[in-house]
Amino acid sequence: MKHNFGAGPCILPQTVFKQAADAVLDFNGLSILEISHRSADFVAVMEEAQALVKKALNVPEGYSVLFLQGGASLGFTISALNMMRENKTAGYINTGTWAKGAIGEAKAVGIDVNIFASSEDQNFNYIPKDYKAPTDVDYIHYTSNNTIFGTQFQTTPEVNVPLVCDMSSDIFSKPVDVSKYDIIYAGAQKNLGPAGATLFIVKDDILGKSTSPFMPKYLNLSNHVAKGSMMNTPPVFSVYASMLNLRDLIENGGVQGAEERNTAKANALYNEIDANPMFKAAVQGEDRSKMNVTFLLTDESAKDEFDKMWNDAAIVGLKGHRSVGGYRASMYNALTLDSVKVLTEVMGEFARIKG
Numbered sequence: 001m002k003h004n005f006g007a008g009p010c011i012l013p014q015t016v017f018k019q020a021a022d023a024v025l026d027f028n029g030l031s032i033l034e035i036s037h038r039s040a041d042f043v044a045v046m047e048e049a050q051a052l053v054k055k056a057l058n059v060p061e062g063y064s065v066l067f068l069q070g071g072a073s074l075g076f077t078i079s080a081l082n083m084m085r086e087n088k089t090a091g092y093i094n095t096g097t098w099a100k101g102a103i104g105e106a107k108a109v110g111i112d113v114n115i116f117a118s119s120e121d122q123n124f125n126y127i128p129k130d131y132k133a134p135t136d137v138d139y140i141h142y143t144s145n146n147t148i149f150g151t152q153f154q155t156t157p158e159v160n161v162p163l164v165c166d167m168s169s170d171i172f173s174k175p176v177d178v179s180k181y182d183i184i185y186a187g188a189q190k191n192l193g194p195a196g197a198t199l200f201i202v203k204d205d206i207l208g209k210s211t212s213p214f215m216p217k218y219l220n221l222s223n224h225v226a227k228g229s230m231m232n233t234p235p236v237f238s239v240y241a242s243m244l245n246l247r248d249l250i251e252n253g254g255v256q257g258a259e260e261r262n263t264a265k266a267n268a269l270y271n272e273i274d275a276n277p278m279f280k281a282a283v284q285g286e287d288r289s290k291m292n293v294t295f296l297l298t299d300e301s302a303k304d305e306f307d308k309m310w311n312d313a314a315i316v317g318l319k320g321h322r323s324v325g326g327y328r329a330s331m332y333n334a335l336t337l338d339s340v341k342v343l344t345e346v347m348g349e350f351a352r353i354k355g
């Protein structure tokens, strides 16, 4: 077995892989890949998946759950188009590559973007806090966890306008107060399921209020809500595996249980990085992400030696993103504390050899 620290698509529980694999061969006598999305069997899957999202995140009344396609990348566009109101202005917090992606798509659909907070001055190694959120904008958008840079919002920004969040890389990793949001969206391929589905949790009050002159049918959330997320063929396999994963999450203590396990994993790795003279963390203090831990060697010339050691320990996916360099350990829900210990032991051994 390999220890998968990849940033996404990423590890899911082995039991989920097994059940999903079984359903490819036999799902009530057919393959899950060949059944009609209009069949009673699949409608039941979609309904259970939606109900489990609501249960896991304690979604209040007045919200709809959708499994769409296009990834979080299309979520950038969909959220901007559906939240556009008479001001045609939105506030965005710029915390890195994906936030910038969202900003670009909002501009592309004609929104005047006010970047009222940014951590670009220090290559996105912190979460901006010293800002005044604008009140004369249609909505505010932020990215809760910055997969590439390894920073994470520990609290929801205080705003007085509708709030939109890209939660692609930390959804289901901890409890969330959904009532604070108008749209939450997330690509499935981190803590939810295989790539293919994009989760939307949408406050019903926002539907049908867009002022955008450009609104293709697929991008209008009202249509998807009206059709129960079945306006067109949904990503059947991704929804099915997500449903299995949500069952597994709920059986294992829900998002509270996930948060405890994720905190233990993050503490184990950050403690090793901070104590080990061969490494330094890319992010300091409270802004550190529990999902994506970014760190660097203190002596770059030792890179080949360290790379060989972790590769020999069957660790994969540890190479850092080129925007930060060094290493990135992504520790999504399904990664075990035992896998993290394999990594911290390799780091400890590396320091002993070098020291």
Ligand SMILES: Cc1ncc(COP(=O)(O)O)c(C=O)c1O
Pocket: 008, 070, 071, 072, 073, 074, 098, 143, 145, 146, 147, 148, 166, 167, 168, 169, 187, 188
């Ligand atoms: C925070 C965040 N937003 C957006 C994206 C883009 O997601 P997708 O590939 O689903 O379009 C990613 C991908 O890793 C991400 O981590």
